[in-house]
Amino acid sequence: MHFGQRNTRLNFHKVTALLYVSCVISFLSACTDVEEKSDAIGFKFPEQGQSFGVGEEVKVQLDVPADQKVTAVDYLLDGKAVGTKNNAEAFAIQTGDLPLGFKLITAVVDNGTKKDTLTINIVLKSSVKPEELSYKVLNTYPHDTTSYTQGLEYHQGRFLESTGEYGESTLRWVDLQTGKAIQKIDIDKKYFAEGSAMVDNKIILLTWKENVGFVYEPKGLTLQDTFPYQNSREGWGLTYDGQRLIKSDGTNRIWFLNKENYTEESYVDVYDNNGQVDQLNELEYINGKIYANIYQTDKIAVIDPKSGAVEQYIDLTGILPAKDRFENTDVLNGIAWDAAGKRLFVTGKKFDKLFHIALVPATK
Numbered sequence: 034m035h036f037g038q039r040n041t042r043l044n045f046h047k048v049t050a051l052l053y054v055s056c057v058i059s060f061l062s063a064c065t066d067v068e069e070k071s072d073a074i075g076f077k078f079p080e081q082g083q084s085f086g087v088g089e090e091v092k093v094q095l096d097v098p099a100d101q102k103v104t105a106v107d108y109l110l111d112g113k114a115v116g117t118k119n120n121a122e123a124f125a126i127q128t129g130d131l132p133l134g135f136k137l138i139t140a141v142v143d144n145g146t147k148k149d150t151l152t153i154n155i156v157l158k159s160s161v162k163p164e165e166l167s168y169k170v171l172n173t174y175p176h177d178t179t180s181y182t183q184g185l186e187y188h189q190g191r192f193l194e195s196t197g198e199y200g201e202s203t204l205r206w207v208d209l210q211t212g213k214a215i216q217k218i219d220i221d222k223k224y225f226a227e228g229s230a231m232v233d234n235k236i237i238l239l240t241w242k243e244n245v246g247f248v249y250e251p252k253g254l255t256l257q258d259t260f261p262y263q264n265s266r267e268g269w270g271l272t273y274d275g276q277r278l279i280k281s282d283g284t285n286r287i288w289f290l291n292k293e294n295y296t297e298e299s300y301v302d303v304y305d306n307n308g309q310v311d312q313l314n315e316l317e318y319i320n321g322k323i324y325a326n327i328y329q330t331d332k333i334a335v336i337d338p339k340s341g342a343v344e345q346y347i348d349l350t351g352i353l354p355a356k357d358r359f360e361n362t363d364v365l366n367g368i369a370w371d372a373a374g375k376r377l378f379v380t381g382k383k384f385d386k387l388f389h390i391a392l393v394p395a396t397k
Contacts, residue, residue: 072098074142076153084308086160087133087340091126095140095151102144109139133157133341134302134309158304159342163334165395166347172389175212178361181382184229184238184271184315185367191215192369192378195229195238202226204238204254212387218254220247228271228315230278232292237278239268246295260295264288270316270325279323279338281316285309287323287341301341303334310334310343317368319377326366333368333379348395353384 077096085091097103103121107114110126118124126138140151176182180203184195192207202220207213220226225241235257236249246268248258262268265288270281277298278290285303290296303310303325312328322344323336331352335345349365363382370377380387 072100074098074101074103074149074151076138076140076151079138079153079155081153082156084156084158085128086306087131087157087342088129088160091128091138091155092123093126093138093140094123095121095142097121103142104145105143107141107143109141111137112139128157131157132301133159133304156308158308159306159340161342161344162306163343164345166345166392167395168347168349168352168390169393170352170388171391174209174387174389176380176384176387177207177212177214178359178383178385181363182315182367182380182384183227183269183382185369185378185380186229186231186272186317187369187371187376187378188231193229193231193236194367195226197226197241197382199223199225204229204236204249206254216254227268228280230271230273232273232278237271237295239271239280241269242267244268263297265297269328270314272316272318272323274318274338279316279318281313281325283312283314283328285311285313287313287316287325287336287338289338301338303336303341303343305334305343305346315366315368317370319370324368324370326368328366329364331365347392349379349390352379352388352390353381353386357385359383359385 075096077094079091106118108116108124115126116124134157136155136157138153138155142149142151180194180196181198182194183197186193191209194205194207196203200222202224203217205214205217208215224243227239227241229236229238236251238247238249244262246260247256249255250257265280265282266284267282269283272279278292280288280290286300287303288297288300291298303313314326314328317324323338325334325336327334331348331350333347334343336343361383365381367380376389378387378389
């Protein structure tokens with residue numbers, strides 16, 4: 034081995050040793066950083082994203098390292114003050130009157146010289162297990178198998194029905210006895226029509242992803258106006274409670290719209306005792322409750338419009354017999370209420386039948 038080679042090798046070992054020492058120092062420094070971070074004040078409980086039933090007390094406890102001092106803590110829920118402690122003792126948040134959904138808990142911690150802000154999320158779900166209901170078919174009527182039903186309402190012996198799909202969307206008045214359209218207009222092919230509702234002397238029609246709603250005159254089905262969506266993601270179901278339009282957007286959120294200018298004024302998030310209930314579709318307002326088809330299922334959720342809690346589930350499994358299902362038959366969708374006659378109607382996308390049903394307790 035030549036001296037030059039040996040010297041080069043020694044230099045290589047020195048460089049390697051220096052790199053090793055540097056790595057060790059970096060590792061120890063990182064450990065120190067972790068230890069320093071672990072000394073910071075945090076939440077002992079609740080856990081991030083933890084679920085609570087509405088009405089259940091939420092205990093908030095800070096995790097304060099031994100060398101830290103707390104002189105005051107201001108607690109906020111969704112940005113609103115809910116209480117103050119002059120130490121790090123546990124604080125209880127009452128949830129009985131709160132709407133369902135995600136809630137942000139904030140703790141502003143004062144140690145006498147500076148303030149730190151801590152946040153954590155929880156989820157409020159319904160504390161009540163929904164009642165399970167089934168059905169009894171009282172009468173059966175024909176339904177147009179070309180109708181991809183998106184909206185359905187009963188008005189003075191006939192149905193207001195909106196149907197979807199690009200290039201196939203329509204708005205129509207339908208005869209109950211025959212299932213045939215008494216009057217019909219085609220919607221521009223660039224729109225996928227969704228839910229519809231009668232509001233005083235107007236018909237409101239939603240579109241799916243086009244972020245626009247249409248206003249029609251009911252007698253001639255002539256277009257009078259349009260309006261944009263605001264914060265809602267899409268247009269799915271629509272109904273009217275006598276004061277506000279009620280809209281679904283395919284999530285677990287239900288929006289309440291001003292009936293005059295169609296602005297989204299408020300919303301509720303829909304939960305049952307297990308968690309959020311997504312893909313709420315066609316809607317009907319019946320005796321103070323919102324009835325909602327759950328897309329791709331045979332279930333209807335009966336929802337408290339004030340809290341968003343699901344109070345009942347109606348299981349319509351088997352309502353359309355297998356022999357009546359064809360290649361183009363799609364999913365259950367369409368709820369209509371005859372307020373005067375106290376009749377509940379249901380159908381589905383491209384079903385060949387529409388059903389007058391009574392609700393009965395589910396058999397166990």
